[in-house]
Amino acid sequence: MPPSDTVRFASIGTGVRGCELLKATLQVPGVQCVGVCDLYDSRHIAAQEAVDNPSVPATRDYRSILDRKDVDAVIIATMDHQHRHIFEDACAAGKDVYCEKPMSHTVDDGFAMVEAAHKANRVVQIGSQRVSSILYAKAKGIYDSGKLGEVTSINAYWDRNSPSGAWVYPIPPDASEKTIDWNTFLGNAPKRAFDPVRFFRWRCYTDYGEGLAGDLFVHLISGIHFITGTNTVAQRAQSSGGLFHFKDGREFPDLIETVYDYPNFRVSLRCNLNNEGGEFIAFYGTKGTLLIKDSTLTFTPQDTRPSAEGYSIFGWPKELREQYLKQWKEEHPKPAALASQLDEEGETYANPPGYSDTVDHQANFFSAVRSRKPVTENEIFGNHAAIGCHLSNFAYFNKSAAVWDPAAKKIVKG
Ligand SMILES: NC(=O)c1ccc[n+]([C@@H]2O[C@H](COP(=O)([O-])OP(=O)(O)OC[C@H]3O[C@@H](n4cnc5c(N)ncnc54)[C@H](O)[C@@H]3O)[C@@H](O)[C@H]2O)c1
Secondary structure, three states: OOHHHOEEEEEEOOOHHHHHHHHHHOOOOOEEEEEEEOOEOHHHHHHHHHOOOOOOOEEOOHHHHHOOOOOOEEEEOOOHHHHHHHHHHHHHOOOEEEEOOOOOOOHHHHHHHHHHHHHHOOOEEEOOHHHHOHHHHHHHHHHHHOOOOOEEEEEEEEEOOOOOOOOOOOOOOOOOOOOEOHHHHHOOOOOOOOOHHHHHOHHHOOOOOOHHHHHHHHHHHHHHHHHHOOOOOOOEEEEEEEOOOOOOOOOOOOEEEEEEEOOOOEEEEEEEOOOOOEEEEEEEEOOEEEEEEOOEEEEEEOOOOOOOOOOHHHHOOHHHHHHHHHHHHHHOOOOHHHOOOOOOOOEEEEOOOOOOHHHHHHHHHHHHHHHOOOOOOOHHHHHHHHHHHHHHHHHHHHOOOEEEEOOOOEEEEO
């Protein structure tokens, strides 16, 4: 990559994911981190360590980053309730934006962000990295080939069984009102006294996150939308679940199950924090089944060749049964070679060891910043996937079906 093509970016929000993203950028050619920003001072050091550059400028004030002319793009990896205003300001300042998933904290936030991106004509990538994965590209190829036949049922889960999986992250010993800009963290959320639990375990609280739906469903929904070529919002969702184990004052359940209605199929999702089940997506079609379990994809064809009825005719008298079978054989002369062989072979693929879809997702973004060509997961796609999370939570908390009203751009009770 010639130096003139180097994309200079800054990262806003350099916590767990922000640092992961910064490390991933080291594997993307032609990009340079020129600034980092976070509300918690120790995360300035963590970010400098992540990019292996102790002198990269660090600040608490993201506006000072947006004012810089040498910044082409920004990564936003803050808590979800902070995405909207930083995103809007970044677009208005002429920066391209990689914004972590879920794109929005509320339905209104998502549409405001889409408008901001379009108004400023910015390249936007939302951070559900599975859509840039080589495994998902393979799955999409199989889905598009028609090998699955008609897919009417899609089922996915992401289950974990550890305090870390349930976001019970340790509080760093230096966390205090001196080292953390607590009021800026709260932003538009209700004012309250300094509480490091809320800062570090923000996913547990409705003011800042969306619980399991925003954390994990969004990956599953994005993957399903990508593979099936869906770029819309589910029409309706129904949820069940509960808080069974992690009764630590959190506001979200530790088990949630949601069934979504799409025009051509139904999607059933589950996240359970009380069993280690890993990550799984399955597409059930009339001609075959496609499964992705963690980093392995398997396609299994189903035997759909015509066959004589072998069940209900046993309630017929022998004479009628034999007559039926004789006639069936005459009408279906099957070549012997095909009798023991399916038309389609099964297929299995796995990611190579060390493969990172995060690196590919970032590379996709930065090359779009250069080329101005479309990204895999733009603001429209990201907004639709995030609304799927909001539908799930709406149904759970209201104990009613959640219906998407596309004209009003609102979720209503069904
Ligand atoms: N794509 C993935 O696989 C993936 C994985 C984890 C997290 N995420 C997403 O990444 C985002 C961050 O998650 P995390 O786990 O890193 O959270 P985190 O709490 O570890 O880090 C968030 C950081 O944002 C900073 N921040 C908040 N408001 C800010 C502001 N106005 N200016 C500057 N900094 C600000 C905080 O100080 C904090 O350090 C979330 O949206 C989350 O959903 C995505």
